[in-house]
Amino acid sequence: MGIIEKQPIDYTQHPRVNSDDPIPPRPRPQVPAHVIRSDEEAIVVARRLAADFAPGAALRDREGLLPIAEIDAYSQSGLWGINIPKAYGGPGVSYRTLARVIAILAAADPSIAQITQNHLAINGHIDLDGTEEQKKEFFGWVLSGLRFGNAFSELNSKNVAAFETRISFDGDEAVVNGEKFYTTGALLSHVIPIVAVDAQEQGYLVFAERDTPGITVTNNWSSFGQRTTASGSVRIDNVRVPKSRLLPVAAFDRPTIAGPVSQIIQAAIDAGIARGAIEDAIAFIKTQSRPWIDSGKETAGEDPFTIAAIGDLKIKLHAAEALLGIAGEAIDVGLENPTEETIADATVKTAEAKVLTTEIAILATNKLFELAGTRSTLAKHNLDRHWRNARAHTLHDPVRWKFFHVGNFYLNGINPPRHPWS
Template sequence: MGTLPQTKIDYSIHPRVNSTDPVAPRPRPTTPAHIVKSDAEAIEIAERLAEKFKVGAALRDREGLLPIAELDEYSQSGLWSINVPKAYGGPGVSYATLAKVIETIAAADPAIAQITQNHLAIVGTIDLDGTDEQKRDLFALALSGIRFGNAFSELKSKNVAAFETHVVFDGDQAVVNGEKFYTTGALLAHVVPIVAVTEDGQAYLVFADRDAQGLTVTNNWSSFGQRTTASGGVRIDSVRVPKARALHVTSFEHPTVAGPVSQIIQSAIDLGIARGAIEDTIAFIKTQSRPWIDSGKETAGEDLFTIAAIGDLEIKLHAAEALLEIAGRAIDVAEADPNEATVAEATIKTAESKVLTTEIAILATNKLFELAGTRSTLAEHGLDRHWRNARVHTLHDPVRWKFYHVGNYYLNGVNPPRHAWN
């Protein structure tokens, strides 16, 4: 806690967010990534990395510095392949463990955690929709330390599921044309999976190398929150990819865990934002806040109303934490035995989790300033990043629809729809 670290950075060479300067594709790792051996090891690695990532989080946010060195260490740690199935050489950890890993990283720096989101969701999609040959090929890349970005959402289409990016097949090649936005992870990825549809509406995930001819990644993410995710745009001009790396996506046409897997990662990020904000609130109150004059107390931490408010935040944080784990276990069950009942249960539990993590993220980041006092808003502390990150990231998949689907499930027995945002 305290003022921003005065780390010296050569801004003339360090890539920054929302810049017109080109960012060269990241070199592929020269040594294989670590392979995680167990759920416990995954959490231990996440905790160790989080301690390091937290140190520069406020500085990176303030200066708009892309977390390049941090990402390299993160993907080499083995945490980017923890949901590769054991049958293909991965650890195949519980989705409750995966959520805990993401929450831990997000509490330190939610931008770094969000960059992982699409990669892990794509690993899950490979498992659900890939042929055996594609699984062996693409899982091997993930296990070696290759990072998948994403070219999924589109800025100008009618809604999030109306894709205008198209793929045609020319012999043994897939040819893709289109434009994407909100492409978190693409800028610093080694491979950019592109969602595209055929003329008759079939969906494909086309894995293009980051330096493929015709693929242009734009560093133009200008949001006030989650600034250093570099979630800009991707332009795809007749990008050619081997047909073997065009994965036909059918996982939403029948019961699978595709939706809940994507959603639980989002929920874990929000929970991490809340945890980080509460930790900083407590630290600030203990070290820098003054007691309110009417309290009659010597320190801010003795204020009765402040004590009660911290208690309320911790209780709601722990409730969200518990439901996140319940959702992860429900996904594990549905993954092992996918059917209408198990997938609906996993989807609903994950939706419930996302409601609570959204609420605690917004509440905690608001309460930070109320409880810590006016001096906590000074730029030197960089605490405004918590509210900005929470406000922006919780816009992903609006929870107002989660309430509806959860209520309809319990009241009327109606299973929630299956798509990537549910």
């Protein structure tokens, strides 16, 4: 199947977070990745990997250890190619299934789930905007086990859509210069798609190999949450790439699923964070929490207020997960029949899901401590990683704007904007 065998992990050799030292590229896989064959297999593989990843999640977060062996196993499992169309050798699973896969993995370790986010979104962009030759080449890379990172956002630009990274042309080559931040996945990738604009402000995805001269990747990500996503910096100094590896950023110029796909993956990560926090809260209450003195109960799990609170969390989680599934189905409709109506519907439903996944992620990770009690805050448990991850990841784009766009759609018939954050 091409899945890397599990070996004892020597964490002493792992790069640590928040370092300005450049990190060399990862070796390419020696065997092709496994190819998932069905939606059902994708779920089975995700659950198996989640069971492997969960036990080390707290240690990796506490020590700032990058999930190198885990990401190798993850990409070799075939899950990084699940939205490659069948016509190009992939399984073409539904986006409902893709969201479930990400949520399952995020419940185990949301940093690992987030590292996949840009790769899967890029798969979608290739399908939407690539030439036939590019689809065959780029999808072939993924099916062989190569990983896409990203060099999209910039730290000091006016807003998230203002790009200062520039591209010029020299014969059959493009030359790129700039600096990127929030580059989740780039450090552990084999190919880094770089967003750059030309003199006419036309945007391109420039597919540069990770070891291309002029690319420097540093792990200077210092956030208190999602600590092991390696979302640091990429410096691009006169990087030369063949023009054949340039993909125009055109998916937002017409109705496509590009925006909802990016957003549903973000929402799925938050749903997974919430589920992981609730599961840990239940386990802690059952095994380590003490009943409150006024309850008259023998165990914390018999406290009626705790029971009701867990019920409330589960209801809200299931509502968020249900909306996530509805959004995935709407995206699948938009993929098959991209019109103004179907894409607006997919965008709105995905926004609704993201509102609920954001709310339950923040609520569940906060309630964990209220219900589990003071001893749950002890450093040895590292349960605060759930809240830190939720608080950091839900900042990806402001959910307050989701309320506005959803309301404007239903009240005034105005479709939401088309961009990666909508």
